[in-house]
Amino acid sequence: MSSREPFEDGLEAELLALGELIDVPAPPPTDVAAAVRARLESTPGPSSDPATPAPDVDHVPDDTPASGDMPGSGGTPGPDPAHGPYSTPVRPARSRPPGRRDDGRRPARRSRRRRWTIVAAVVAVVIAITAATPQGRAAVARILRFAGIELQVSETTPPPVTTTASLPGERTVSLPEVQSLARFEVKMPSGLGRPSNASVADNGRVVSLFWPGGVRLDQFDGAIDPIFFKKLAPPFLDFVKVGPYQAFWLGGEHPLGYIKREDGTEVPLRQAAATLIWHQDTINYRLEGVRTKEEAIRIATSLQ
């Protein structure tokens, strides 16, 4: 740690010493290494998996944080593997570390594991919010996560968003430019004709195509971690299919926002029109502004 600044303060020295005394349960490193390897072996990496077109390889400068002083500034997002390609939830048997506590918090561990399993099956994830509901979310009965979108389902209709905001770093680009600025392969729905407009946001993570009449198709990478959030109340959605893929049809207007992941704060975007959401391979899609479910599914199926 050559970059370490000298500590002159007694409290700082005390904290350093205290840190050394803190007990952190961890399995043996070789077990972790073996478990990680088992997962990697069972799910080929981007370089060898044609279904996963290594979205980051073309964007090395954008994806790699400066090792210098200001990784959070200058618009570079830093690496974002926490929102990377879909990974199949292979959970090899792992040995428990000896003497590990079992203090009743295992249900939480299980729910996280279950989350993986369910995402793999391309079914919505339901996380019941029980006790300890945080302030401001008291009205949220449950959260579903699907296709990179967090659906916050309330008992009562959430108040509409009356303002509009754009996505972080969103800018209009020409159609030919879109692909070179996106982190993934951009698809066009042949069922809609040529878009009138296109934009790229959040350093290529989100691509939006626009058609007259308020129709838009957002495409974004990452199948597991939510990027957008929507607030809904029952009857909030229909489970439908886009070809072989599971999809959700949200038939009514609803508040839409973006979860800005760097610090977890939510960015309210606008009151969204009816939307179809689904994911194919590692990319998520939301098609907004098409009036009927059948028409939205027809357009979604024409994606190529």
Next chain:
Amino acid sequence: MDDDEAIARSLDGDLAAYEALVARYSALAHRTAYMLGAGDEAEDVVQEAFVKAFRHLASFRRDAPFRPWLLRIVANETHNLTRSRGRRAELALRLGATADVAAPDDPEGTAVATDRRTRLLAAVRALPERERQAVVCRYFLQLSEAETAQVLDWPVGTVKSSTHRGLARLREEVGNEFA
């Protein structure tokens, strides 16, 4: 085999080389996840972080140090977990068994030191989230300001000010008799 060589071989698909890299950083990764709020789910977070790091290894800039890059992924994963739990990250830090070992010739001094440590730890736990994260990274994980900035994805100025505010609050809470 140093980090760079392990990374080069991993990029060529050599999983044994990556396994070595995982083993090397496993303890630090667990410590980071645990202390940033993953608690008992640190194991899940760490495995996931290593899997993601492997998949994104091509985007890692080779002239940069691997450690803060990896810890940034661990911190992201931890953040996702705590956010999905919808509540403030728990900081269930416990002093290890060695913390209470008494010095046989000075039982009273040992008791005072133990009490102070316990109070200091409780005060760290009670810090506002940003200050706590800064203090945990700077002192408990012994990261430099620049590394902390990278791991938490904050400007260095924010690391400095959060650390400063955290220290001031801790000083208020437990006094600073060693200064």
